[in-house]
Amino acid sequence: xxxREYWRKRDFAVTPEPRGAEVPDEPAGAEERTFIIQKHAAxxxxxDFRLELEGVLKSWSVPKGPSLDPEVKRLAMHTEDHPLxxxxxxxxxxKGQYGGGTVLLWERGTWVPLENPHKxxxxxxxxxLLRGEKLRGGFTLxxxxxxxxxxxxxxWLLIKENDAEARPTKEYNVVEARPESxxxxxxxxxxAAAKDRVWHSNRAEKPPKQGRGAVRRGERVDDGWARxxxxxxxxxxxxxxxxxxxxxxRHLPASKSKAAARKSGTAAGKAKAAAGKAKAAAGKAKAAAEVxxxxxxxxxxxxxxxxxxxxxxxxxxxxxxxxxxxxxxxxEHIAAALAKLGLTTALLDxxxxxxxxxxxxxxxxxxDRAAPGEGEVVYFVFDLLYLEGHDLTASPLSARKQxxxxxxxxxQRGAGPLRYSDHIEGxxxxxxxxxxxxxxxxxxxxxxDAPYAPGRGPGWVRASCGAAPGEEQEEPxxxxxxxxxxxxxxxxxxxxxxxxxxxxxxxxxxxVAGVRLSHPDRVLYPEQGITKRELALYYASIAERMVPxxxxxxxxxxxxxxxxxxxxxxxxxxxxxxxxxxxxxxxQEKTKTGEYLVADSAEALVSLAQMGILxxxxxxSTVSRLEQPDRVVFDLDPDPSVPWExxxxxxxxxxxxxxxxxxxxxxxxxxxKGFHVVVPLAPSSGWxxxxxxxxxxxxxxxxxxxxxxxxxxxxxQRKGKIFIDYLRNTRGATSVAAYSTRxxxxxxxxxxxxxDELGPELRSxxxxxxxxxxxxxxxxxxxxARYGKVRQKITAAMRRAVGIVRxxx
Numbered sequence: 001x002x003x004r005e006y007w008r009k010r011d012f013a014v015t016p017e018p019r020g021a022e023v024p025d026e027p028a029g030a031e032e033r034t035f036i037i038q039k040h041a042a043x044x045x046x047x048d049f050r051l052e053l054e055g056v057l058k059s060w061s062v063p064k065g066p067s068l069d070p071e072v073k074r075l076a077m078h079t080e081d082h083p084l085x086x087x088x089x090x091x092x093x094x095k096g097q098y099g100g101g102t103v104l105l106w107e108r109g110t111w112v113p114l115e116n117p118h119k120x121x122x123x124x125x126x127x128x129l130l131r132g133e134k135l136r137g138g139f140t141l142x143x144x145x146x147x148x149x150x151x152x153x154x155x156w157l158l159i160k161e162n163d164a165e166a167r168p169t170k171e172y173n174v175v176e177a178r179p180e181s182x183x184x185x186x187x188x189x190x191x192a193a194a195k196d197r198v199w200h201s202n203r204a205e206k207p208p209k210q211g212r213g214a215v216r217r218g219e220r221v222d223d224g225w226a227r228x229x230x231x232x233x234x235x236x237x238x239x240x241x242x243x244x245x246x247x248x249x250r251h252l253p254a255s256k257s258k259a260a261a262r263k264s265g266t267a268a269g270k271a272k273a274a275a276g277k278a279k280a281a282a283g284k285a286k287a288a289a290e291v292x293x294x295x296x297x298x299x300x301x302x303x304x305x306x307x308x309x310x311x312x313x314x315x316x317x318x319x320x321x322x323x324x325x326x327x328x329x330x331x332e333h334i335a336a337a338l339a340k341l342g343l344t345t346a347l348l349d350x351x352x353x354x355x356x357x358x359x360x361x362x363x364x365x366x367x368d369r370a371a372p373g374e375g376e377v378v379y380f381v382f383d384l385l386y387l388e389g390h391d392l393t394a395s396p397l398s399a400r401k402q403x404x405x406x407x408x409x410x411x412q413r414g415a416g417p418l419r420y421s422d423h424i425e426g427x428x429x430x431x432x433x434x435x436x437x438x439x440x441x442x443x444x445x446x447x448x449d450a451p452y453a454p455g456r457g458p459g460w461v462r463a464s465c466g467a468a469p470g471e472e473q474e475e476p477x478x479x480x481x482x483x484x485x486x487x488x489x490x491x492x493x494x495x496x497x498x499x500x501x502x503x504x505x506x507x508x509x510x511x512v513a514g515v516r517l518s519h520p521d522r523v524l525y526p527e528q529g530i531t532k533r534e535l536a537l538y539y540a541s542i543a544e545r546m547v548p549x550x551x552x553x554x555x556x557x558x559x560x561x562x563x564x565x566x567x568x569x570x571x572x573x574x575x576x577x578x579x580x581x582x583x584x585x586x587x588q589e590k591t592k593t594g595e596y597l598v599a600d601s602a603e604a605l606v607s608l609a610q611m612g613i614l615x616x617x618x619x620x621s622t623v624s625r626l627e628q629p630d631r632v633v634f635d636l637d638p639d640p641s642v643p644w645e646x647x648x649x650x651x652x653x654x655x656x657x658x659x660x661x662x663x664x665x666x667x668x669x670x671x672x673k674g675f676h677v678v679v680p681l682a683p684s685s686g687w688x689x690x691x692x693x694x695x696x697x698x699x700x701x702x703x704x705x706x707x708x709x710x711x712x713x714x715x716x717q718r719k720g721k722i723f724i725d726y727l728r729n730t731r732g733a734t735s736v737a738a739y740s741t742r743x744x745x746x747x748x749x750x751x752x753x754x755x756d757e758l759g760p761e762l763r764s765x766x767x768x769x770x771x772x773x774x775x776x777x778x779x780x781x782x783x784x785a786r787y788g789k790v791r792q793k794i795t796a797a798m799r800r801a802v803g804i805v806r807x808x809x
Contacts, residue, residue: 003056005080035111035130036087037066039179041188042101047175049076049158051126053117056081062158065175066107066135070162072169076141078154090183091191091342102192105183107132114138124153127161134178136624137165164683165624171684185409186224193224225343225407226388232403234395234451240345240386244393245454246307246322247349247383249444249462252292292445292461298397298423299431302442302462303380304361305353310338310379312346319352327352331364334379337417341407345388348404349452350381350421356516359579359611360439375580381408382421385452393452397459400452422595428463434569436465439518439561512536513543513606515581524563524614525747530769535741536609538769543602545776546739548788550605552622554587554596556734557608558615560743568614568743572596579607585623589732598623614743617734620690621683628683629690632794633735634698635725636674639718646708648758650722651675655755657701661798664790666783668752669764671742674722676735676750680790687731693794694726696802738784741769751775754783 033052040048047065050057060076067074090105109132113120120126124143130136138161143153160166167174180187229235292299307322308331317335319328328335331352338348353361356375364377384404385393392400401423408420424431428445435443442464450459510520510533520533539546560568574584574597583598599605599616608616620629634654638647651667654677658665666678681690695711701724702709710721728735736742736750744765751767767775 002054003081003083033111033113033117034084034087035107035109035132036105037107037132037135038089039065039104039106039188040099040101041103041192042093042099047106048079050082050087051111051128052084052087053121054081055084057084057086058121060141060156060158066139066158066160067169068135068160068165068167068172068174069169070160070166072160074158076156076158078143078156088340090181102188104181104186104188104191106179106181107134108182109133109135124156133182134174137161137163164630167625167628181409183409185406190224193227225346226390228403228406229387229390229392232387232390232392232395233399235390235392236394237389238391239389240313240347240391243324244309244347244385246309247453247460248456249460250456250458252461252463292447293428296448297428297445298401298425298448299428299443299445300382300421300423301361301380301435301440302444302464303351303353303421304363304441305351305380306364308350308352308379310334310346310348310350310381312338312341312343312348315339315344331377331379334377334417337379343388345386346384347386348381349383349385350379352377352379354378355419355580359607360518361441376417378417378419380419380421383452395451396449397446397452398448432463432465440465512609513540513602515579515603515606515610517610522563524560524612525745525769526563526565527745528747528768528770530747532609532612535614535769536606538741538772539605539609540602541773542739543605545782546605546737547599547601549738550616550618551600552598552624553618554585554623555582555599556617557597557611557613558617558743559612560614561612563612564614564743564745571613579604579611581607587623587626614741616737616740618737619732619734620729621687625683627686627731629685629687629729630681630683632679632681632690632694633728634677634679634694635670635723635728635735636677637718637723637725638674639720639722640673641720642722644763645760647674647722647764648760650709650724651677651758652755653701654724657697661697661801663792663794663798664786666752666787667755667758668738668750668784669748669762669767670736671740671744671748671750671767672764674764675758678787680787680792682791682793685794687729689794689799691726691729692804693799693802694729696799696804698724698726700802739772752782752784752787757783 034057035052036050036057038048038050040046044063047062049060049062049066052058059079059082061079062074062076064074087108088105090103092102093100095101109130112129112131114127114129117126117128126141127138128140129138140157140159140161142157142159144155144157181191230237306327308327309320311318311320317328317338318326319331319335321327334352352364354364354375355361355378362375381404382401383397384400384407385391387403387407392403405420408418423446425448428443432443442462445461445463447459453459510517512533513536515536517532517536520531520536522532524530524532524535557571558568559571560566572594574582574595581601581603583600583604585596585598586593587596599608605616619626620631620633621627622630636647636650636654638650655665655667658677658679663679666680668676668678670676685693698711702711708721709724710718711724711726712718713727727733738750738752740750742748742750742765746765747769748765749767749769749772751772753762
């Protein structure tokens with residue numbers, strides 16, 4: 001079809017839509033192509049389903065929107081091809097124009113044809129996989145015979161394949177459950193409320209009526225965002241000033257930040273005292289006398305980058321460094337991303353930096369791309385000073401950041417060049433200590449109730465982790481744990497200047513699976529002498545088996561940057577310092593939304609090793625089916641006095657009872673004292689149902705042999721017994737992943753077993769990093785080969801068999 005029909009229907013002297021151009025199509029064997037779905041409130045509400053094919057966006061109008069239910073066949077009327085430029089649009093097309101109305105970018109991602117897409121399209125049947133934020137799995141578009149002769153083959157059906165991503169409509173209607181934009185998080189009415197948010201790609205927009213904030217003559221504002229800005233505490237209508245000096249942090253006295261770093265009890269804490277940073281900056285400012293601790297402070301990451309103000313005037317984006325020099329030419333991709341926010345006037349403050357794969361940052365290069373393999377150049381935005389006719393500088397920082405988070409949207413938090421700079425509330429000392437352990441540059445603490453005050457003042461306080469050139473510091477002898485370390489004096493040499501792309505020449509390390517390792521010879525398991533390099537190589541070698549057990553699952557991590565004999569940090573939320581190789585997802589918790597990390601590849605697993613992660617724990621559900629667990633886990637946790645033979649017997653007893661219920665189970669070591677008995681499920685039941693079932697079954701076993709088993713949480717009631725921990729099956733609870741290491745002496749691994757391997761010889765901590773490869777090589781078959789093939793559900797009959805009656809918990 002091409003764009004001829006698209007061009008014929010439009011007068012580009014009038015319509016605001018892009019003319020576009022046909023581009024050469026990718027080869028027939030190309031793996032991934034773009035797809036988008038736009039929710040379009042024109043003369044009637046419908047969903048425009050668009051697939052990139054033959055150099056254009058092949059388009060279908062789906063009146064009721066897509067469905068995840070294979071039993072539902074959605075009518076999809078084939079419309080004219082659209083140019084690829086159409087795929088980024090969200091806004092309003094003026095009434096009276098073709099397709100006039102509100103457009104919301106409802107879904108986007110990539111699609112993978114399962115057969116030759118050109119032949120399939122022209123034959124009237126396209127089979128493909130969608131990899132989007134709301135839609136995943138297999139779909140089919142099939143042409144049908146129209147109701148009349150004028151149909152001309154325009155009628156198609158959009159059908160969901162019956163796979164793991166399928167869900168009955170009565171259980172989950174994706175159109176109703178996820179109405180928001182994937183680009184901005186807004187609803188249709190919020191976009192429609194922005195009356196001047198009209199898409200005019202080929203001519204200037206008409207200025208709106210005055211009264212929505214203070215504006216210069218001819219200056220335009222976005223009414224929707226003006227309304228948001230006007231609701232910010234302390235906001236006032238004002239013309240955006242021609243120049244704003246940045247607010248700068250004072251430096252915490254060296255003795256205080258150094259003491260906080262040393263309290264970690266780790267070599268890293270001792271080696272990363274902040275005195276030198278404060279001395280180096282002494283010529284710039286006086287030291288702050290007050291430690292920024294207690295309530296009323298927000299703690300942010302200190303980035304190693306270029307301080308940058310983003311100034312948007314009449315839709316035009318300028319990037320200015322700390323001295324007011326224009327730098328947009330260096331970072332064109334950031335300026336382009338800011339332009340896509342659709343703002344007319346705004347002023348943002350942040351830092352442009354290279355975000356490395358290990359989560360650390362480096363100074364940006366002279367162009368908008370980092371050196372190959374170095375990372376990506378991103379803009380961390382931490383403040384919003386002006387928005388659509390409103391001055392926010394007098395507003396409290398907490399209110400400004402809340403508006404900023406809404407402006408950037410959840411979709412910008414973990415991907416793309418724009419990143420919201422999140423913060424932590426809590427103990428300053430603990431935040432600084434953990435930041436230094438994560439190899440960060442330091443932290444900047446800010447008063448949550450303070451206005452934006454240009455220059456240095458008491459509202460911002462910086463504490464750094466780096467040591468000054470020439471400073472004497474204590475460091476453990478290489479290759480030994482901290483407890484056994486001998487103290488040696490070391491004079492730190494001045495670090496080399498950053499090379500092109502942000503990397504310092506003396507900071508180069510070895511690479512595993514494309515991930516650069518810092519300190520590859522750092523010993524993480526002192527008794528065995530296992531280094532970070534060996535840990536990274538382990539995860540690279542086991543990735544093919546391990547990734548299926550962790551991919552698309554929210555993670556909880558245990559990080560021991562100096563090894564098992566030093567302090568370890570429990571990490572639930574990703575925050576800004578997670579490696580870029582890991583995916584980030586936002587999950588609604590009880591009282592707030594948390595950001596979690598997800599590992600989908602070998603590169604992601606090795607990135608965790610680079611961070612010093614010694615334990616990887618996962619949810620019982622995937623991100624795509626978060627509320628329907630696809631497994632339940634029984635954790636057999638014996639009291640230290642229980643003989644090993646009884647632990648083995650408990651696992652076999654549990655398996656036997658599950659078999660009686662027609663449930664297939666799998667067993668693995670925990671790397672600790674006991675076993676995990678894992679029951680894979682087709683995701684259908686909710687969290688409450690799974691918890692109720694596992695509690696009832698565990699309680700049944702405990703009642704049969706009360707002297708041997710218990711489900712009581714109290715440790716006093718577990719003496720001499722095996723605790724059957726069913727609480728691993730609550731929403732948000734985790735269990736150690738298959739093949740994950742443990743932060744325990746001996747470097748044990750949570751190893752999948754076959755049931756016939758259970759016996760007195762194979763204890764739970766017997767399998768380690770070093771003997772697992774030999775173990776796998778000696779096996780005739782993967783003990784969990786059937787795990788991914790099992791499709792079973794907890795039925796009503798099974799619930800009745802363990803004593804659950806309808807309405808009971």
